[in-house]
Ligand code: SF4
């Protein structure tokens with residue numbers, strides 16, 4: 001037995017914590033388990049993925065999960081941007097935080113089991129909010145246990161109660177409500193699962209070409225704007241030599257390229273004539 | 287060398303993703319000017335591999351080979367061998383941080399040095415893993431805060447420039463971002479020599495060392511003026527102090543106080559007097575050791591610290 005689970009959510013919704021709690025539940029019940037996040041740019045609000053594997057034998061696979069038995073979707077709208085059905089095994093499970101009915105799900109597999117639960121609603125009802133955001137990861141674990149997975153809800157609740165201290169009770173209540181209210185149904189899909197076409201792989205050496213502005217116009221980084229007072233300047237070129245950004249151009253005299261100058265003010269610090277002063281930058285165009 | 291006589295062409299292009307006041311960009315800019323762009327860079331994982339920007343563009347005006355952390359010197363050896371077969375005299379330069387030099391890149395570095403590969407290995411040393419968010423490295427000095435030594439590092443740094451001296455290679459030198467003209471001249475001299483050459487540049491990094499970003503150059507000078515960073519050059523085994531360090535070694539200049547250097551950086555702000563005393567002991571020992579290499583200067587440098 002090897003059960004692979006993929007969690008989809010947005011940064012801040014606790015997909016990573018959910019996958020860890022699940023692995024811990026399995027582990028406490030004597031299974032082998034692992035949990036790992038996918039590392040990308042994990043900013044608040046950005047789509048995140050996390051994985052759990054559970055088995056009764058040691059697990060040697062260390063890769064991401066590409067063909068999950070179960071997918072947990074923490075965010076109701078993420079399906080619009082991410083293909084959460086991707087790679088899910090025939091007859092697998094989708095556990096979704098949604099106000100939709102299981103019949104409303106459309107996918108390319110022949111059959112999938114849909115577990116639909118309004119975890120956001122349950123979180124709000126139980127006053128489970130962090131920084132104004134409903135906590136959906138714990139109720140979603142409750143709903144997940146309705147899928148084909150040999151884990152015990154009491155063990156999960158025990159772990160959550162221990163881990164969340166004061167908030168433990170509310171979380172446990174949300175878990176059991178989600179477990180109870182989740183709607184489970186086997187749904188017929190279109191069966192038109194699109195497999196990626198075999199492509200001729202073009203092997204190319206990735207060669208970059210030199211360019212200014214690989215990070216765009218870095219002027220927007222600037223809090224302070226250096227100004228050269230040419231009356232004081234004696235053309236010693238120290239500012240040019242020391243500019244970390246190569247943003248001082250040598251024309252007839254030293255000139256700051258205000259498209260790229262990041263405003264570090266190293267130039268002002270090294271100018272022996274104190275010819276460079278700085279003002280707070282105000283951008284009219286942004 | 288007058289600034290006005292330096293190469294005007296820019297090889298580190300503006301609009302890259304380096305932090306404001308970055309010591310690495312300004313050092314690399316100087317190095318590539320000194321090589322007049324006739325160079326190929328081999329860059330292992332470090333800040334530079336990130337600030338040069340994503341494919342399909344590069345903020346660096348010479349060819350760059352991005353290689354794995356551990357293998358910069360080996361990659362450079364291979365590229366050089368190919369150039370030799372093609373009859374090209376392009377300089378192959380490894381541009382590595384202290385992680386890719388002191389720690390993860392050390393065995394490849396030592397191997398290439400021992401084989402006498404004709405490459406120029408430059409370490410820009412900001413004394414920590416800054417690219418991944420400030421973790422301790424083998425180059426982090428005693429007492430310094432990093433995210434993995436949050437009560438201050440309990441060990442002294444190892445000194446790879448000394449290690450390179452004992453490899454018996456034709457050129458070993460240290461430089462500092464505080465003295466870019468000195469750096470420029472050292473690269474020029476290294477360019478004239480064949481065989482394995484090692485140059486280490488102290489690179490004060492504002493976010494990692496916790497000082498204001500306009501002070502990068504100042505901090506590079508202060509490190510040398512306080513004796514914490516020692517400028518030297520060893521050509522074919524002839525060791526000599528250079529620049530301000532030479533004046534200090536010859537007794538013509540008094541060292542600035544170590545406290546002034548240390549306490550102007552957030553990473554040292556928690557140091558207690560006994561920590562500073564420990565660092566001072568280390569610095570004095572280092573000076574004595576190097577002074578012995580120079581021979582003529584007697585080892586009376588310790589007196590500046592009493
Ligand atoms: S403020 Fe910094 S980036 Fe701007 S010109 Fe001066 S040294 Fe260069």
Ligand code: SF4
Pocket residue numbers: 228232233234235236237238239240254270271272273274275276
């Ligand atoms: S450092 Fe000051 S005096 Fe020298 S060229 Fe720049 S602005 Fe002029």
Ligand code: SF4
Pocket residue numbers: 303304305306307308309310311333337412416417491492493494
């Ligand atoms: S962390 Fe330091 S070395 Fe790295 S890019 Fe920023 S300033 Fe430069």
